[in-house]
Amino acid sequence: NTQESPLNVVIVPTPGMGHLIPLIEFANRLVNLHKFSVTFIIPNDGSTMELPKKLLLAQPEPISTIFLPPVSFDDLPEDARNETRIIQSLTRSLHFLRDEFKSLVQSTRVVAFVVDVFGIDAFDIAKEFGLEPYVFLATGFMLLSLIFELPKLDQIYSCEYRDLPEPIKLPGCVPFDGRDIPDPLQHRKDFVYQHTLQQCKDFPLAAGIIVNSFIDFEKGPFEALTEVGRGLPPVYPVGPLTRNSSDNEVEGFIDCLKWLDEQPIGSVLYVCFGSGGTLSREQMNELALGLEMSGQRFLWVVKEPVETAANATYFGSKSFNDPFSYLPDGFLERTKEVGLVIPSWAPQVHVLSHGSTGGFLTHCGWNSILEAIVHGVPLIAWPLYAEQKMNATLLKDDSNVAFRVNVNENGLVGREDIAKYAKQLIEGDEGKLLRTRMRELKNAAKMALSPHGSSTNHLAKVAGIWKKKGIN
Numbered sequence: 001n002t003q004e005s006p007l008n009v010v011i012v013p014t015p016g017m018g019h020l021i022p023l024i025e026f027a028n029r030l031v032n033l034h035k036f037s038v039t040f041i042i043p044n045d046g047s048t049m050e051l052p053k054k055l056l057l058a059q060p061e062p063i064s065t066i067f068l069p070p071v072s073f074d075d076l077p078e079d080a081r082n083e084t085r086i087i088q089s090l091t092r093s094l095h096f097l098r099d100e101f102k103s104l105v106q107s108t109r110v111v112a113f114v115v116d117v118f119g120i121d122a123f124d125i126a127k128e129f130g131l132e133p134y135v136f137l138a139t140g141f142m143l144l145s146l147i148f149e150l151p152k153l154d155q156i157y158s159c160e161y162r163d164l165p166e167p168i169k170l171p172g173c174v175p176f177d178g179r180d181i182p183d184p185l186q187h188r189k190d191f192v193y194q195h196t197l198q199q200c201k202d203f204p205l206a207a208g209i210i211v212n213s214f215i216d217f218e219k220g221p222f223e224a225l226t227e228v229g230r231g232l233p234p235v236y237p238v239g240p241l242t243r244n245s246s247d248n249e250v251e252g253f254i255d256c257l258k259w260l261d262e263q264p265i266g267s268v269l270y271v272c273f274g275s276g277g278t279l280s281r282e283q284m285n286e287l288a289l290g291l292e293m294s295g296q297r298f299l300w301v302v303k304e305p306v307e308t309a310a311n312a313t314y315f316g317s318k319s320f321n322d323p324f325s326y327l328p329d330g331f332l333e334r335t336k337e338v339g340l341v342i343p344s345w346a347p348q349v350h351v352l353s354h355g356s357t358g359g360f361l362t363h364c365g366w367n368s369i370l371e372a373i374v375h376g377v378p379l380i381a382w383p384l385y386a387e388q389k390m391n392a393t394l395l396k397d398d399s400n401v402a403f404r405v406n407v408n409e410n411g412l413v414g415r416e417d418i419a420k421y422a423k424q425l426i427e428g429d430e431g432k433l434l435r436t437r438m439r440e441l442k443n444a445a446k447m448a449l450s451p452h453g454s455s456t457n458h459l460a461k462v463a464g465i466w467k468k469k470g471i472n
């Protein structure tokens with residue numbers, strides 16, 4: 001705890017690779033650009049934590065990790081929502097978290113306490129030790145606008161948001177359909193809704209909100225949130241923070257990357273629904289036939305289908321049975337000249353940065369979106385859960401970098417629709433427009449992260465505030 005030891009930033013992510021990945025990038029930028037050390041304190045959701053452990057333990061020395069003891073979910077019903085489990089992972093760990101934080105405060109020069117969007121319940125721990133809590137938002141400004149406006153929407157409307165006759169219009173944002181409001185807010189009587197509403201009310205108590213987005217991507221919502229007089233906490237766009245392709249993730253994927261090497265430039269549609277996205281059996285069949293019908297080259301990350309939730313593998317991150325056995329009969333044989341299907345997980349950043357990749361059919365997880373932007377790959381938006389439907393609206397209606405699939409009256413995206421968009425994205429004129437627009441965003445992202453770019457400057461602002469704490 002000497003004056004020479006680095007100032008320490010404590011970060012508490014809630015479960016999910018989508019939360020952890022950008023926070024690790026954030027930590028690395030704090031270390032490299034501002035010479036902080038970072039301690040992650042990780043609540044343990046009772047899963048194997050295999051992927052988070054691997055990622056965290058591979059970080060350079062100034063980044064260290066404390067894993068909290070596992071909490072039990074034995075009393076939660078089988079069908080408890082993912083959000084409930086995420087929230088409870090944190091709330092049930094608060095006493096462990098407090099003890100670890102206390103000893104860190106005693107042994108290192110802690111200057112900041114950062115939680116993610118589900119971490120508001122930990123604010124008091126920071127305050128107890130004289131620190132102000134910060135939030136790192138692993139999504140964008142449009143979601144942040146919703147967070148600040150939700151208490152108002154809750155007062156104005158009494159019906160479920162999906163039944164609203166008019167689109168929802170948030171300050172500075174493109175209007176979106178009430179059906180596209182994030183899942184946890186779709187059931188107003190649910191525990192998760194009430195809890196989220198309370199968290200939205202508490203959100204302004206944050207000393208600042210660090211957002212993994214950049215101004216040129218979300219100018220409207222950013223400007224509305226920073227308008228003087230709204231009394232909101234300061235926001236710091238520091239993104240797009242994404243993984244780079246220098247990590248050692250290629251291990252085990254040599255064949256997949258070799259296959260990509262052999263395809264023509266810009267010809268492959270990459271199909272992946274993130275770490276947790278799963279389809280029903282029927283939908284998986286439809287997707288397979290749609291891809292086949294399109295005649296396009298594709299690289300598809302397949303997970304075992306489920307009938308229950310679209311985010312069913314979120315906590316396990318991997319499916320365990322052979323997902324190929326669910327593909328239509330003869331599909332692999334018929335498409336072997338143009339398609340590669342791989343189970344469970346792809347080295348996504350490598351795939352997106354590969355010249356052969358010409359499009360990305362995505363579930364619109366925020367990290368996937370940012371990775372696509374950084375590599376200039378246009379999208380087919382197929383949102384499944386969480387805030388992904390709002391993200392899809394942003395991509396299609398505001399940024400103009402995506403097609404969006406239609407869900408038909410049977411709740412399915414039909415094969416013709418899939419084939420049409422796949423073909424149009426890879427070889428059509430409209431696809432070309434989306435690609436051009438995506439490349440513009442890619443350049444804007446690069447500028448934002450350059451030494452004097454807007455995101456670098458915003459990071460320096462927060463870092464400056466934290467460094468001052470170290471002097472006092």
Ligand code: UDP
Nearest residue numbers: 018274275276301345346348365366367368
């Ligand atoms: N990812 C990957 N390979 C896969 C699926 C996902 O590398 O097969 C990575 C992806 O690059 C991204 C993260 O996992 O960094 C997924 O985050 P996102 O926010 O897109 O979605 P989530 O998984 O949180 O729904």
